[in-house]
Amino acid sequence: MDATTQDSIDAAAAWHARIDAPDMDWEGFGDWLARDAEHRHAYDSIALLDAEIGEAAPSIAALLPANDDAMVEAQPLALPPRASRWRWAATGTGGALAAGLALLFVAPQFGNGGAQVYATNAGDTRALTLADGSAMRIDRGSRVSVAGGTTPLITLANGAASFTVRHDPSRTLIVRAGDYDIRDVGTRFSVVNAGRTLSVAVAEGEVSVAPHTADGSPPATVSAGQRLDIDTTTGIAERRSVSPASVADWTDGRLNYDGAPLPLVVADISRYATAPLVVDPSAAGLRFSGVLTIGDGSRLLDQLRAVLPVRLRRADGVVHIERAGLRG
Amino acid sequence: MLAAHRPQLVRFFTGRTGSAAEAEDVVQEIWLRTAEPAGGPIANPLAYLHRIGLNIVLDRVRATGRRARRDTGYAESMTTIMGDEAVDDTPSAFDAVAGRQRIAQLATALAGPPEGAMRVFRRHKIDGLSHAEVAAEFGITRSAVEKHIAVALRHLRKALDDRNDD
Numbered sequence: 387m388d389a390t391t392q393d394s395i396d397a398a399a400a401w402h403a404r405i406d407a408p409d410m411d412w413e414g415f416g417d418w419l420a421r422d423a424e425h426r427h428a429y430d431s432i433a434l435l436d437a438e439i440g441e442a443a444p445s446i447a448a449l450l451p452a453n454d455d456a457m458v459e460a461q462p463l464a465l466p467p468r469a470s471r472w473r474w475a476a477t478g479t480g481g482a483l484a485a486g487l488a489l490l491f492v493a494p495q496f497g498n499g500g501a502q503v504y505a506t507n508a509g510d511t512r513a514l515t516l517a518d519g520s521a522m523r524i525d526r527g528s529r530v531s532v533a534g535g536t537t538p539l540i541t542l543a544n545g546a547a548s549f550t551v552r553h554d555p556s557r558t559l560i561v562r563a564g565d566y567d568i569r570d571v572g573t574r575f576s577v578v579n580a581g582r583t584l585s586v587a588v589a590e591g592e593v594s595v596a597p598h599t600a601d602g603s604p605p606a607t608v609s610a611g612q613r614l615d616i617d618t619t620t621g622i623a624e625r626r627s628v629s630p631a632s633v634a635d636w637t638d639g640r641l642n643y644d645g646a647p648l649p650l651v652v653a654d655i656s657r658y659a660t661a662p663l664v665v666d667p668s669a670a671g672l673r674f675s676g677v678l679t680i681g682d683g684s685r686l687l688d689q690l691r692a693v694l695p696v697r698l699r700r701a702d703g704v705v706h707i708e709r710a711g712l713r714g
Numbered sequence: 715m716l717a718a719h720r721p722q723l724v725r726f727f728t729g730r731t732g733s734a735a736e737a738e739d740v741v742q743e744i745w746l747r748t749a750e751p752a753g754g755p756i757a758n759p760l761a762y763l764h765r766i767g768l769n770i771v772l773d774r775v776r777a778t779g780r781r782a783r784r785d786t787g788y789a790e791s792m793t794t795i796m797g798d799e800a801v802d803d804t805p806s807a808f809d810a811v812a813g814r815q816r817i818a819q820l821a822t823a824l825a826g827p828p829e830g831a832m833r834v835f836r837r838h839k840i841d842g843l844s845h846a847e848v849a850a851e852f853g854i855t856r857s858a859v860e861k862h863i864a865v866a867l868r869h870l871r872k873a874l875d876d877r878n879d880d
Binding site (some may be wrong): 396 | 722725726728729730731732742743746747758760761764765768770772773775776777779816817818820821824825836839840841842844845856860861863864865867868870871872874
């Protein structure tokens with residue numbers, strides 16, 4: 387910002403104030419931006435400030451002298467009031483219920499201090515570093531608990547988290563999602579718990595996945611470039627290949643797909659949705675390629691609907707995604 | 715709607731982002747977002763498409779800024795112990811306090827000089843009136859509203875930069 391002259395800032399402010407004008411000269415604005423990298427940076431700085439003020443408007447209004455109302459605290463990244471939605475997930479699926487119980491009962495075995503719970507709101511991801519230097523990033527609208535110890539247990543109650551684990555033979559990280567445990571000794575991977583669907587994608591190294599109730603079934607190994615999707619109601623798992631670069635692509639605010647089955651895409655976006663999403667069998671065979679922008683999650687279905695022949699039907703608080711152009 | 719304007723949009727966003735490849739990405743995202751615009755036909759599609767694209771670019775600029783902030787390493791000083799795990803509690807502890815301070819700074823600057831421009835700006839940005847509504851209320855032209863808003867923006871930018879240089 388130091389290199390940005392006041393002239394550039396003035397011009398950027400003048401252009402920015404006109405973007406809603408009916409006779410805005412977009413080509414002139416484009417030419418001005420293209421002429422000098424400094425113009426771009428000046429415009430970044432003005433547009434960012436304007437957006438910041440717009441988003442903070444209610445908190446700012448409360449502090450302005452003209453407003454004599456009681457001071458309202460600026461809103462920090464508080465835990466969102468998600469209790470009712472979370473409860474729905476818990477009663478709706480055995481997997482999520484089991485995850486909820488894990489929070490309560492498993493934690494004392496692992497850490498003297500118990501589990502610490504983290505929840506993210508619809509708009510922000512969150513980065514945490516564990517004691518051994520392993521990194522965890524939590525996606526929007528997720529709930530994760532961390533219990534420490536030589537075998538740290540991370541419970542993903544809902545949502546998604548990605549992990550970069552330091553290699554340490556004496557220490558195995560366990561991520562518990564629904565009825566399943568993902569064990570890792572040094573790798574980079576992502577776990578999505580969307581209630582009915584659980585998915586593990588590995589960018590580097592490999593992890594093992596198994597139901598945490600020892601039912602005798604052998605663990606599945608998921609290697610770099612693979613993704614395992616488990617239907618938690620039937621226990622059926624499906625393995626497919628993914629691009630390592632797309633693992634935890636939500637970190638950048640976007641979801642990338644290349645010929646992905648619609649149910650899988652919907653499993654991903656359902657964790658950003660306010661109502662449960664169900665893919666009707668008529669649409670289950672559709673495939674999607676492209677990029678979805680997460681934003682606050684409210685536009686994801688629209689983006690999907692824009693490119694796929696699907697329509698939405700709401701019934702009993704559930705959004706059904708059906709193939710368009712079919713009778714019934 | 716997009717096809718006819720595509721070359722112009724790619725040109726504009728090449729200037730906006732400084733990269734032809736990124737401009738293509740942005741235009742692709744515009745397409746994803748606008749295939750079904752809410753609220754019926756758009757009066758001025760070209761302006762609409764540009765504005766959507768500007769928002770997309772701004773989201774990207776912000777994401778890059780957040781990554782840069784994460785990489786500057788203030789996280790090391792924020793470690794807390796949770797049970798047996800040390801956890802870098804970066805966003806919550808830091809952002810809650812920094813966020814409150816920042817909003818107080820913004821409010822102070824918005825209440826400051828130049829008075830006329832800030833009044834117009836507040837009415838638009840804080841109270842949510844359109845340029846036309848502000849113009850009607852103050853009995854000035856739309857073009858005058860734009861000038862006031864530009865003046866307010868550059869004063870705000872300067873006030874906040876000066877403050878953060880302390």
